[in-house]
Amino acid sequence: xxxxxxxxxxxxxxxxxxxxxxxxxxxxxxxxxxxxxxxxxxxxxxxxxxxxxxxxxxxxxxxxxxxxxxxxxxxxxxxxxxxxxxxxxxxxxxxxxxxxxxxxxxxxxxxxxxxxxxxxxxxxxxxxxxxxxxxxxxxxxxxxxxxxxxxxxxxxxxxxxxxxxxxxxxxxxxxxxxxxxxxxx
Amino acid sequence: xxxxxxxxxxxxxxxxxxxxxxxxxxxxxxxxxxxxxxxxxxxxxxxxxxxxxxxxxxxxxxxxxxxxxxxxxxxxxxxxxxxxxxxxxxxxxxxxxxxxxxxxxxxxxxxxxxxx
Numbered sequence: 001x002x003x004x005x006x007x008x009x010x011x012x013x014x015x016x017x018x019x020x021x022x023x024x025x026x027x028x029x030x031x032x033x034x035x036x037x038x039x040x041x042x043x044x045x046x047x048x049x050x051x052x053x054x055x056x057x058x059x060x061x062x063x064x065x066x067x068x069x070x071x072x073x074x075x076x077x078x079x080x081x082x083x084x085x086x087x088x089x090x091x092x093x094x095x096x097x098x099x100x101x102x103x104x105x106x107x108x109x110x111x112x113x114x115x116x117x118x119x120x121x122x123x124x125x126x127x128x129x130x131x132x133x134x135x136x137x138x139x140x141x142x143x144x145x146x147x148x149x150x151x152x153x154x155x156x157x158x159x160x161x162x163x164x165x166x167x168x169x170x171x172x173x174x175x176x177x178x179x180x181x182x183x184x185x
Numbered sequence: 186x187x188x189x190x191x192x193x194x195x196x197x198x199x200x201x202x203x204x205x206x207x208x209x210x211x212x213x214x215x216x217x218x219x220x221x222x223x224x225x226x227x228x229x230x231x232x233x234x235x236x237x238x239x240x241x242x243x244x245x246x247x248x249x250x251x252x253x254x255x256x257x258x259x260x261x262x263x264x265x266x267x268x269x270x271x272x273x274x275x276x277x278x279x280x281x282x283x284x285x286x287x288x289x290x291x292x293x294x295x296x297x298x299x300x301x
Binding site: 017034054134 | 199225
């Protein structure tokens with residue numbers, strides 16, 4: 001991120017902020033989508049993030065910490081969006097917007113569906129920690145520092161998320177093997 | 186599935202999905218930004234001054250000593266001997282009660298007895 005642009009935006013330069021927003025929107029959107037698993041909600045979360053970032057930018061002390069700072073805002077926007085979603089559509093199953101790619105094998109689809117199901121069962125805090133760690137590649141210490149949460153909490157969120165996803169994959173593998181045995185019999 | 190296999194599968198699954206936010210959504214966000222005022226930082230002047238950790242520690246120590254000195258000079262010294270609650274009230278002379286003179290003989294006409 002261009003520190004000069006951040007400093008200009010911090011001083012109230014709206015054009016500079018628009019430039020930052022255009023450059024960051026896709027990256028933020030991908031993270032929000034991976035956490036929320038819904039395009040519309042991810043876009044809402046990013047919009048909210050950009051508005052909050054603009055409003056609170058003068059409070060950012062170090063311009064070079066902008067990336068971590070805006071991701072923190074994004075994660076909190078995702079929490080809020082997930083809360084709103086659970087209020088209004090608790091029983092609506094969200095379907096993936098992008099259909100399976102043509103290169104997928106049946107096993108890929110089964111695995112992805114299992115991961116999708118497992119992931120939707122996770123609390124948003126665990127989803128966020130998992131995505132930041134496994135998608136953005138942040139270390140536990142980085143996540144803890146950037147989100148302002150103790151390291152042990154982050155470690156435990158990632159551990160629970162992984163065990164839920166592994167359990168979903170294992171359950172799916174068991175079901176697949178039973179179906180295969182029945183088909184062979 | 187071992188740990189590293191799981192990590193690979195999870196990573197591939199996370200990579201899969203939309204990677205671009207719609208222009209409409211970005212424009213909408215920028216319109217909202219345009220209508221939003223920035224919050225001014227509460228302590229912009231202090232934040233603008235770069236201060237080393239040593240200087241911060243020194244300032245904190247000086248402030249601590251100053252507060253201590255002010256506290257000891259402002260709080261009045263308590264007298265040593267009095268203890269809690271201040272001096273006890275001095276006993277006042279009990280008001281004299283007007284007892285009947287017991288040297289006389291009491292005679293109850295109604296009940297027909299007398300007490301010496």
